[in-house]
Amino acid sequence: MSADGSRGGGQSHRGRGKGSGQRPRGGAGGQGTRRDGAQGRRSPQGSGQNKRPQPQAPRPDARSVALAVMTAVRERSAYANLALPAELRRARLDARDAALATELTYGTLRAQGLLDRIIALAASRSVDEIDPPVLDLVRLGAYQLLFTRIGAHAAVDTTVEAARTEGLGRAAGFVNAVLRKIAARTTEEWIDALREAVADPIARMAIGTAHPEWIARAFAESLGSAAGELPELLAADDARPRVHLAARPGAITGEELALVTGGREGRLSPYAVHLDSGDPGSLDAVREGMAAVQDEGSQLVALAAAGAPVLGKDGGRWLDLCAGPGGKAVLLGALAEIEGASLTAVEVSEHRAGLVREATNDLPVTVHTADGRKPGLEPGFDRVLLDAPCSGLGALRRRPEARWRKTAGDVPELVSLQRALLDSALDLVRPGGVVLYATCSPHLSETVSVVREAGRRADVESLDVQEVLAGICVEPIEGLGTGPWAQLWPHRHGTDAMFMAALRRLA
Ligand SMILES: C[S@@+](CC[C@H](N)C(=O)[O-])C[C@H]1O[C@@H](n2cnc3c(N)ncnc32)[C@H](O)[C@@H]1O
Numbered sequence: 001m002s003a004d005g006s007r008g009g010g011q012s013h014r015g016r017g018k019g020s021g022q023r024p025r026g027g028a029g030g031q032g033t034r035r036d037g038a039q040g041r042r043s044p045q046g047s048g049q050n051k052r053p054q055p056q057a058p059r060p061d062a063r064s065v066a067l068a069v070m071t072a073v074r075e076r077s078a079y080a081n082l083a084l085p086a087e088l089r090r091a092r093l094d095a096r097d098a099a100l101a102t103e104l105t106y107g108t109l110r111a112q113g114l115l116d117r118i119i120a121l122a123a124s125r126s127v128d129e130i131d132p133p134v135l136d137l138v139r140l141g142a143y144q145l146l147f148t149r150i151g152a153h154a155a156v157d158t159t160v161e162a163a164r165t166e167g168l169g170r171a172a173g174f175v176n177a178v179l180r181k182i183a184a185r186t187t188e189e190w191i192d193a194l195r196e197a198v199a200d201p202i203a204r205m206a207i208g209t210a211h212p213e214w215i216a217r218a219f220a221e222s223l224g225s226a227a228g229e230l231p232e233l234l235a236a237d238d239a240r241p242r243v244h245l246a247a248r249p250g251a252i253t254g255e256e257l258a259l260v261t262g263g264r265e266g267r268l269s270p271y272a273v274h275l276d277s278g279d280p281g282s283l284d285a286v287r288e289g290m291a292a293v294q295d296e297g298s299q300l301v302a303l304a305a306a307g308a309p310v311l312g313k314d315g316g317r318w319l320d321l322c323a324g325p326g327g328k329a330v331l332l333g334a335l336a337e338i339e340g341a342s343l344t345a346v347e348v349s350e351h352r353a354g355l356v357r358e359a360t361n362d363l364p365v366t367v368h369t370a371d372g373r374k375p376g377l378e379p380g381f382d383r384v385l386l387d388a389p390c391s392g393l394g395a396l397r398r399r400p401e402a403r404w405r406k407t408a409g410d411v412p413e414l415v416s417l418q419r420a421l422l423d424s425a426l427d428l429v430r431p432g433g434v435v436l437y438a439t440c441s442p443h444l445s446e447t448v449s450v451v452r453e454a455g456r457r458a459d460v461e462s463l464d465v466q467e468v469l470a471g472i473c474v475e476p477i478e479g480l481g482t483g484p485w486a487q488l489w490p491h492r493h494g495t496d497a498m499f500m501a502a503l504r505r506l507a
Pocket residue numbers: 298321322323324325326327328329346347348349352370371372373387388389390
């Protein structure tokens with residue numbers, strides 16, 4: 001790394017540069033940075049004693065936790081929502097600093113593409129020319145300046161200090177200069193500057209809400225005649241989602257779960273409970289397996305798979321064709337137990353199949369590690385859930401880094417897989433049985449196009465899945481689209497943007 005933060009030359013590794021591990025981290029503090037402020041005050045040099053300061057490992061703080069997660073996401077393609085809890089446990093921050101670390105990590109990752117465009121303008125160079133660990137630091141500082149109430153001095157000073165404690169001291173001047181330039185304008189001024197040369201309204205909205213343009217465009221296409229709701233949708237997609245719990249049928253009711261957790265019952269799934277805050281893993285009901293974290297929209301998918309009308313008697317042979325890691329298999333397995341049915345779960349990944357086994361070990365569920373396109377199972381299932389591998393564009397709010405990792409180029413390959421899996425599901429279901437096709441993506445290529453094509457098979461009819469949902473939901477559900485399929489939306493339903501369609505094999 002050179003002194004101006006650019007790639008190439010010199011040291012660029014965390015913890016190897018000048019100043020690394022030499023003194024407690026700190027800085028000017030500021031809102032939410034009480035600990036930084038207290039630790040950042042160093043004694044004046046040579047203050048009456050000749051003793052050399054003892055080397056001391058820097059104590060983790062909110063910013064170092066955020067940087068560690070950002071590094072894991074960048075270098076090892078980690079998922080932030082899995083890496084952050086591990087870092088928080090390791091750092092043992094108090095509740096206030098843990099909340100700040102969470103806000104900085106998720107916020108910076110979510111806004112990354114927008115921050116990079118602003119940094120490029122401020123640094124007068126492409127971000128590709130900036131050493132990645134230095135770029136992470138600048139992103140973290142820029143996020144604080146533009147999207148938090150942390151004071152500008154605190155945001156700049158603590159980031160420059162972090163450059164030193166992270167072993168990137170030679171880039172401190174560069175970090176300082178870029179952040180000061182960013183601090184000289186408001187967020188709105190930067191966004192206006194980026195939008196200056198952009199006329200297309202969707203592209204302008206995408207810039208302002210830190211979404212890649214192709215994703216905003218896919219959302220608009222899926223909203224169709226309601227594309228005017230795009231700003232609301234993009235804003236909801238940027239907000240931190242509430243934690244949804246699913247009560248396990250037969251173990252606890254939604255009402256009881258709300259009482260023991262202090263949460264609120266959902267308006268859609270009869271098993272849903274919403275929590276405003278807190279660590280769901282610490283709840284007794286979750287630890288004892290009576291409830292699990294699951295988006296309310298995902299609950300509706302499993303419930304629709306269990307409730308869509310089959311012709312003739314339901315013989316109790318149910319199949320989950322893409323089951324890993326097992327969220328819906330647990331709900332389906334618990335319903336199967338109540339109905340006297342059994343669930344076969346298929347998952348191509350050995351590791352994920354293991355997770356399904358673990359999650360369903362006390363339920364009538366058999367797990368097979370196999371490719372759902374050719375699972376080698378005896379056909380004749382009464383019900384098949386195909387929760388297809390997809391781009392995940394409908395669950396971006398739960399995966400802060402995901403929007404900048406995916407590309408439009410990922411979609412066609414997924415669509416071919418979805419088509420082949422749906423064909424297989426329709427071959428495996430008995431005449432009169434139902435396939436529930438679902439994606440956690442509203443992208444039309446992965447949703448309507450796939451089920452329309454399958455509906456062209458001579459032995460398939462489309463059911464009105466909105467009617468199925470009407471029979472399941474606690475309160476009337478609206479805004480699902482023109483049907484017969486259903487599209488859930490974060491801004492309308494408070495769920496992930498799940499899509500579902502029910503197809504029945506003709507007898
Ligand atoms: C959307 S996820 C399913 C989520 C799951 N239903 C749940 O609620 O936890 C899709 C799953 O399909 C698996 N998968 C991908 N290709 C597959 C294939 N050819 N056959 C079976 N499973 C596959 C992925 O590994 C992934 O676990």
